Amino acid sequence: MRTIGKMLLPAMLAALLAQPAWADLDSGLKAYKSQKYDVAMKEFKTLAKHGNAQAQKYIGFMYLQGFGVKADAVQAAAWFRQSAELGDAEAQQNLGWLYRVGNGVPQDLEKAFEWFKKSADQGNASAQTNVGFMYYTGQGTKQDYVQALEAFKKAAAAGDLMAINNVGGMYQEGQGVAQNYTEALRWYTLAADKGQALAMYNLGEFYEKGWGVPKSSLNALKWYRKAAESGNEQAMERLGAVYENGEFGEKADSSQAQQWYDKAQAARSNR
Numbered sequence: 001m002r003t004i005g006k007m008l009l010p011a012m013l014a015a016l017l018a019q020p021a022w023a024d025l026d027s028g029l030k031a032y033k034s035q036k037y038d039v040a041m042k043e044f045k046t047l048a049k050h051g052n053a054q055a056q057k058y059i060g061f062m063y064l065q066g067f068g069v070k071a072d073a074v075q076a077a078a079w080f081r082q083s084a085e086l087g088d089a090e091a092q093q094n095l096g097w098l099y100r101v102g103n104g105v106p107q108d109l110e111k112a113f114e115w116f117k118k119s120a121d122q123g124n125a126s127a128q129t130n131v132g133f134m135y136y137t138g139q140g141t142k143q144d145y146v147q148a149l150e151a152f153k154k155a156a157a158a159g160d161l162m163a164i165n166n167v168g169g170m171y172q173e174g175q176g177v178a179q180n181y182t183e184a185l186r187w188y189t190l191a192a193d194k195g196q197a198l199a200m201y202n203l204g205e206f207y208e209k210g211w212g213v214p215k216s217s218l219n220a221l222k223w224y225r226k227a228a229e230s231g232n233e234q235a236m237e238r239l240g241a242v243y244e245n246g247e248f249g250e251k252a253d254s255s256q257a258q259q260w261y262d263k264a265q266a267a268r269s270n271r
Helices: 023-033 037-049 053-065 073-085 089-101 109-120 125-137 145-157 161-173 181-192 197-209 217-229 233-245 254-269
Strands: none
Touching: 023 037, 023 053, 037 053, 053 073, 053 089, 073 089, 089 109, 089 125, 109 125, 125 145, 125 161, 145 161, 161 181, 161 197, 181 197, 197 217, 197 233, 217 233, 233 254
């Protein structure tokens, strides 16, 4: 469903800004931020040998991104696994992502769900969004809209913008909850106002169709344009049609229409 989006990128190293208790980890993080990756790797590996889950996670991320080493998803998965088995929530999320897409490990949606769930149960918002998406689609687990909505709401409470959008999508479609366009509009607005592109597109559609709000070509065009400028392919396609057909009071403009169609195609190619 186009109103619902997924969050399948690995967790970033948010802890880089934290003040760790271990001097060597602190040195490794400082070296990492200074792009002295060889120094960072040496510090992390020393700690990792002694079972430091954070260091293991950072090594995994460096192998995944190719920071100071040749990118190696198999190595990344191995290091994330060590950290995940020690309970690190970000490593669990990252390992789940690798299983979800089949990078460094054979694709296994059930294992992806298992690791996302472990991370989500510790409060990781990205993992909660992923758990919600997998409940929503029935990937790796039995489809369950009620559980999907619960997971999205937990992630939304932690500020995850895709989850906020997805709660809106479930109110729009009446999945796991009674259909309520007004409530959907509220959630989409929360996400769109903070820069979430799919929510911007959804708002454009609501204003175009008059769902839970008076029809407004002006507002529809505004939100479609914002969504397109934020990288949403559907909005680019919609703007192409707007200028091809002369909709929303805009003059037909084949050149501008083709520009938006080309941007949409380029965005799909870069996924």
